[in-house]
Amino acid sequence: MKFIHLGDLHLGKNVNDFSMIEDQQYILDQIADIIEAQEIDAVLLAGDIYDRSIPSEEAVKLFDGFLTKLAAMGRSVFAVSGNHDSDERLHFGSSLFAAKNIYINGRYDGEIPCVTVEDDHGPLHIWLLPYIKASRVGHFLPEADTSTYDKAFRAVIDHADVDGAERNLLVLHQFVTGAAKEPELAGSETMVLNVGTIDKIGADCFDVFDYVAMGHIHRAQAVGRETCRYVGSMLKYSLDRNELAQTKTVPVITMGAKGDVEVQLIPLQPLREIRHIRGHLRDLIDSATDTEDYIYATLTDEETQFDAMARLQEVYPRVMKLDYDNAASRALGAEGGGPVTEGKSFHQLIGEFFQLYQGSQPGEKEWAIIEETAREAGVIE
Ligand SMILES: [Mn+2]
Structure with a gap:
C-alpha cells in the first residue's frame, strides 16, 4: 500500500x-x-x-x-x-x-x-x-x-x-x-x-x-x-x-x-515563494525579480531610507518584513535586548529609537503625543 x-x-x-x-x-x-x-x-x-x-x-x-x-x-x-x-x-x-x-x-x-x-x-x-x-x-x-x-x-x-x-x-x-x-x-x-x-x-x-x-x-x-x-x-x-x-x-x-x-x-512547488533579499534599497528595487513572491527585505543602507516600505511595495506588493543591517542596527544588536534599556530614562529610550529609525529626535508635537500615550498606558507618571 x-x-x-x-x-x-x-x-x-x-x-x-x-x-x-x-x-x-x-x-x-x-x-x-x-x-x-x-x-x-x-x-x-x-x-x-x-x-x-x-x-x-x-x-x-x-x-x-x-x-x-x-x-x-x-x-x-x-x-x-x-x-x-x-x-x-x-x-x-x-x-x-x-x-x-x-x-x-x-x-x-x-x-x-x-x-x-x-x-x-x-x-x-x-x-x-x-x-x-x-x-x-x-x-x-x-x-x-x-x-x-x-x-x-x-x-x-x-x-x-x-x-x-x-x-x-x-x-x-x-x-x-x-x-x-x-x-x-x-x-x-x-x-x-x-x-x-x-x-x-x-x-x-x-x-x-x-x-x-x-x-x-x-x-x-x-x-x-x-x-x-x-x-x-x-x-x-x-x-x-x-x-x-x-x-x-x-x-x-x-x-x-x-x-x-x-x-x-x-x-512541493509553492504558488509564491517567501524570499529573503538583502542589499541597498535602490539596488533591490532596480534588480527586482519574481515580484509576486512574499519578501523579507534587509536593507544595508547606512542611512535610514525615506518611505522604504512603500517604495519597495511598488515593485514587490507582498513585503512581509523590512529591517536594516547597518552600523546602527549592529550596535544596537551588540548591546543585546535587555541591557540596551538598562539605566536609561523613558525619554532617552524613545529619543534613541527615533534617532535610529528616523535619523532625528521627535519634535515638540510628537513628544506631546508620545508622552500622553505613555501616561495613559501607565508607563510614565
Ligand atoms: Mn503545527
Missing part, C-alpha cells in the same frame, strides 16, 4: 498579516495531483489541520473541498487533531465520514482507535492518536505513571496492546525526540518549550510501529530512524532564515510485507 504523509496544514493561517489561503489552495491541488500521479492509496494527516480552534469559513471550505476531492478519487484519509485544532470540532461527523473511508480522530478517550486495512501482504493496522497533554492521560489511565510526557505516552502505547508481529502505522501530533538530538524547529510552531523539558517523548516509544507519521514540528525530518518522521509544514510559515532556505517536501511511503517500508520525499 502507498501512503502520502501530510500534517501541519494550518489552513487559514496568516503570515505577517498576509492570508495564505490562495497559497494553501494551490498546494493542496498540487498534493492532489501527486496523489493521482503516484497512485497513492491513502492520506495520513498528522494534525494541525486548521491554524485555529475556531477556523475561518475560508479554511473550513478549503478542507471540505480537499476531503471531498479525495473521497471522489476513492482515496482513504486517516487524520488526527493537532494542538491548534479543536478536538470536538474536528471530530464532528467522523462516524459519518468513516462510511466514505475518511477516518478522523479528533479526541482522545483513553483508547487509540485503529483502522485495519488489507492488501496483498495481509492486514495493516493504522492507529490514530490525536494530540493530548500528558495530564489528560491519567484521567483515562489512572494506573499509569504520568509524571513525565515520556512515561505517559509509553502507558498510552502499552495500553493499545499493539501486535508487533503484524504491520502497524501510527499517526500522531506530539513533540518527539531522538536519543541523540532534539528536532530542529522551523520557527512557526508556536509551542511552549521548556528548557530541559519534560514534555517530549523519546522516539523509541514508537518502536513497535513500522511507520510513524508525525506532525507538530514544522521542519521536515526523520527522528531516530528514517521511518519515524515529521512531515513539516506544507508551506513556509515563518521568516526564520534557515526555514526560508528549505524546500518543502511530502513523504510518500510504500509499505510492503512486514519490515519493508520505503520512504520517498517529493518536493
Whole structure:
C-alpha cells in the first residue's frame, strides 16, 4: 500500500498579516495531483489541520473541498487533531465520514482507535492518536505513571496492546525526540518549550510501529530512524532564515510485507515563494525579480531610507518584513535586548529609537503625543 504523509496544514493561517489561503489552495491541488500521479492509496494527516480552534469559513471550505476531492478519487484519509485544532470540532461527523473511508480522530478517550486495512501482504493496522497533554492521560489511565510526557505516552502505547508481529502505522501530533538530538524547529510552531523539558517523548516509544507519521514540528525530518518522521509544514510559515532556505517536501511511503517500508520525499512547488533579499534599497528595487513572491527585505543602507516600505511595495506588493543591517542596527544588536534599556530614562529610550529609525529626535508635537500615550498606558507618571 502507498501512503502520502501530510500534517501541519494550518489552513487559514496568516503570515505577517498576509492570508495564505490562495497559497494553501494551490498546494493542496498540487498534493492532489501527486496523489493521482503516484497512485497513492491513502492520506495520513498528522494534525494541525486548521491554524485555529475556531477556523475561518475560508479554511473550513478549503478542507471540505480537499476531503471531498479525495473521497471522489476513492482515496482513504486517516487524520488526527493537532494542538491548534479543536478536538470536538474536528471530530464532528467522523462516524459519518468513516462510511466514505475518511477516518478522523479528533479526541482522545483513553483508547487509540485503529483502522485495519488489507492488501496483498495481509492486514495493516493504522492507529490514530490525536494530540493530548500528558495530564489528560491519567484521567483515562489512572494506573499509569504520568509524571513525565515520556512515561505517559509509553502507558498510552502499552495500553493499545499493539501486535508487533503484524504491520502497524501510527499517526500522531506530539513533540518527539531522538536519543541523540532534539528536532530542529522551523520557527512557526508556536509551542511552549521548556528548557530541559519534560514534555517530549523519546522516539523509541514508537518502536513497535513500522511507520510513524508525525506532525507538530514544522521542519521536515526523520527522528531516530528514517521511518519515524515529521512531515513539516506544507508551506513556509515563518521568516526564520534557515526555514526560508528549505524546500518543502511530502513523504510518500510504500509499505510492503512486514519490515519493508520505503520512504520517498517529493518536493512541493509553492504558488509564491517567501524570499529573503538583502542589499541597498535602490539596488533591490532596480534588480527586482519574481515580484509576486512574499519578501523579507534587509536593507544595508547606512542611512535610514525615506518611505522604504512603500517604495519597495511598488515593485514587490507582498513585503512581509523590512529591517536594516547597518552600523546602527549592529550596535544596537551588540548591546543585546535587555541591557540596551538598562539605566536609561523613558525619554532617552524613545529619543534613541527615533534617532535610529528616523535619523532625528521627535519634535515638540510628537513628544506631546508620545508622552500622553505613555501616561495613559501607565508607563510614565
Ligand atoms: Mn503545527
